[in-house]
Amino acid sequence: MPLYLGLDSSTQSLTAVVLDVRGRDRSIVFQHALGFDREFPAYGTTHGVLPDADPHVATSSPLMWADALDRMMGVVADALGADVGRLRAIAGSAQQHGTVYLNAGAEATWRALSADRPLAEQIDRTFSRDRSPIWMDASTSAQCAAITQALGGADCVAQMTGSRAFERFAGPQIRKFYDQDPDAYDRTNAIHLVSSYMASLLAGRHAPTEPGDGSGMNLMDIQSGTWAPAALDATAPDLAKKLPHLAPSSTVVGTLSRYWTERYGFPTAKVIAWSGDNPCSLIGTGLVEEGRMAISLGTSDTLFAFMREPRVDPRHVGHLFGSPTGDYMALICFANGSLARERIRDTYGLGWNGFSEALRSTRPGNDGAIMLPWFVLEITPPVPTPGVRRCGLDPNDAAANVRAVVEAQMLSMAIHSEWTGIRARTIHATGGASVNREILRIMADVHDADVYQLDVPASAAVGAALRAFHADEASEGRPIAWRDIVAGVAEPIAASRIAPIPENVRVYEQLKPKYARCEADALA
Numbered sequence: 384m385p386l387y388l389g390l391d392s393s394t395q396s397l398t399a400v401v402l403d404v405r406g407r408d409r410s411i412v413f414q415h416a417l418g419f420d421r422e423f424p425a426y427g428t429t430h431g432v433l434p435d436a437d438p439h440v441a442t443s444s445p446l447m448w449a450d451a452l453d454r455m456m457g458v459v460a461d462a463l464g465a466d467v468g469r470l471r472a473i474a475g476s477a478q479q480h481g482t483v484y485l486n487a488g489a490e491a492t493w494r495a496l497s498a499d500r501p502l503a504e505q506i507d508r509t510f511s512r513d514r515s516p517i518w519m520d521a522s523t524s525a526q527c528a529a530i531t532q533a534l535g536g537a538d539c540v541a542q543m544t545g546s547r548a549f550e551r552f553a554g555p556q557i558r559k560f561y562d563q564d565p566d567a568y569d570r571t572n573a574i575h576l577v578s579s580y581m582a583s584l585l586a587g588r589h590a591p592t593e594p595g596d597g598s599g600m601n602l603m604d605i606q607s608g609t610w611a612p613a614a615l616d617a618t619a620p621d622l623a624k625k626l627p628h629l630a631p632s633s634t635v636v637g638t639l640s641r642y643w644t645e646r647y648g649f650p651t652a653k654v655i656a657w658s659g660d661n662p663c664s665l666i667g668t669g670l671v672e673e674g675r676m677a678i679s680l681g682t683s684d685t686l687f688a689f690m691r692e693p694r695v696d697p698r699h700v701g702h703l704f705g706s707p708t709g710d711y712m713a714l715i716c717f718a719n720g721s722l723a724r725e726r727i728r729d730t731y732g733l734g735w736n737g738f739s740e741a742l743r744s745t746r747p748g749n750d751g752a753i754m755l756p757w758f759v760l761e762i763t764p765p766v767p768t769p770g771v772r773r774c775g776l777d778p779n780d781a782a783a784n785v786r787a788v789v790e791a792q793m794l795s796m797a798i799h800s801e802w803t804g805i806r807a808r809t810i811h812a813t814g815g816a817s818v819n820r821e822i823l824r825i826m827a828d829v830h831d832a833d834v835y836q837l838d839v840p841a842s843a844a845v846g847a848a849l850r851a852f853h854a855d856e857a858s859e860g861r862p863i864a865w866r867d868i869v870a871g872v873a874e875p876i877a878a879s880r881i882a883p884i885p886e887n888v889r890v891y892e893q894l895k896p897k898y899a900r901c902e903a904d905a906l907a
């Protein structure tokens with residue numbers, strides 16, 4: 384009976400899950416996380432990020448990620464004990480957009496690793512840049528502007544690559560590196576995403592870029608899944624020679640290199656191409672067919688959805704990424720998520736019970752009273768100055784303000800996801816606030832969709848393990864449909880269903896244009 388390992392190298396930690404597949408019975412039999420700050424203090428990160436005098440700069444240590452991989456593989460081997468021989472394949476997920484810069488000696492070093500010494504001390508000379516810019520970096524506005532101009536405007540960049548130029552994306556980051564340190568750029572032999580770097584360490588050879596993660600670079604042609612020559616030219620010289628090739632998500636990169644088999648007793652399990660955390664979460668939350676959307680209610684709220692046809696946000700706020708299924712996904716981020724809900728809860732001194740009670744005691748549509756809950760700079764829609772706005776809403780009415788903040792969040796999600804063309808029949812709700820069924824009731828009514836609670840902690844790592852399962856079977860000539868891959872693992876809790884109430888759906892249909900007008904007036 385095969386086991387599959389899914390790893391997730393995220394901003395703050397490395398997580399591992401092991402999936403046990405026994406015919407139609409699948410279960411997660413092991414899960415463990417290593418937090419970078421606590422477990423690897425020598426690298427000096429805070430929340431996984433290295434200190435920097437410039438608040439716009441966010442970097443991390445690629446050596447630390449390797450160190451964590453090494454330790455985690457030891458933990459997994461110990462936990463599996465005699466069952467380690469059942470490990471069939473490994474796939475991974477990594478924070479999107481981050482880049483790793485390697486010199487010409489990297490691959491030879493990976494091949495010649497000694498199993499007697501830790502990985503980190505053997506590869507510390509393989510980098511042409513010891514810091515990796517990560518997705519929280521916002522220091523490349525000048526490079527974004529230059530790339531946008533070279534490619535003929537934001538819409539051209541978005542149509543070509545799936546997103547307009549974003550500061551955190553790999554392309555603008557690579558251009559900044561070239562601009563600031565052309566010699567180090569010249570000494571760079573390979574530029575990996577975090578995902579392909581981690582896969583390379585496991586396989587002991589340069590791993591390809593996976594198109595789901597590749598779509599977070601402003602370098603890949605989103606339609607064809609190949610590098611876009613014009614985007615490469617607009618970014619840095621000779622870039623084509625430094626980037627790995629692009630290969631499908633199910634690509635078997637190779638098998639675990641000798642380092643892993645000798646050091647920890649692993650079998651020569653297949654190493655599958657790693658992807659980004661968002662494409663992996665798409666799988667880990669079961670979004671493998673049309674009409675399915677997930678809304679994660681976290682510090683910020685994120686909406687992501689499976690898409691069959693590639694569509695680009697005409698306002699360039701949302702992203703179009705590739706999906707590991709070979710289809711597409713939309714990703715839209717709302718900065719004022721739990722943050723805004725908590726501000727309202729605290730302003731009116733309610734606690735979560737009082738918050739829920741306020742939702743129960745007020746009517747859908749809030750008698751037309753509207754809030755624009757922009758406590759912090761909002762991403763969607765882009766709000767230049769934060770500040771809460773109220774349209775016909777009495778600031779002293781606690782219950783109405785509670786309803787207004789949640790209705791605003793759901794209406795905004797519905798309005799700003801229209802460009803995806805997705806008519807969601809099912810929404811999988813995740814994240815901390817998804818335990819609150821009063822919030823999910825409003826979600827169901829505004830989106831006119833069945834809402835289910837989804838209890839898949841570590842959805843990116845689970846998605847990676849499921850990708851390993853899928854790729855392994857496909858490579859053996861036994862392809863399994865994605866729906867069957869996720870069955871029983873990345874599925875919502877059936878009994879948690881909240882169905883839309885037609886009468887409430889009609890109220891929100893009428894409120895939607897009013898909310899859109901209120902928003903447009905505020906932004907005018």
Ligand code: XUL
Nearest residue numbers: 394478479480518660661
């Ligand atoms: C998506 C993004 C984040 C990172 C987090 O565009 O920047 O979700 O992937 O790891």
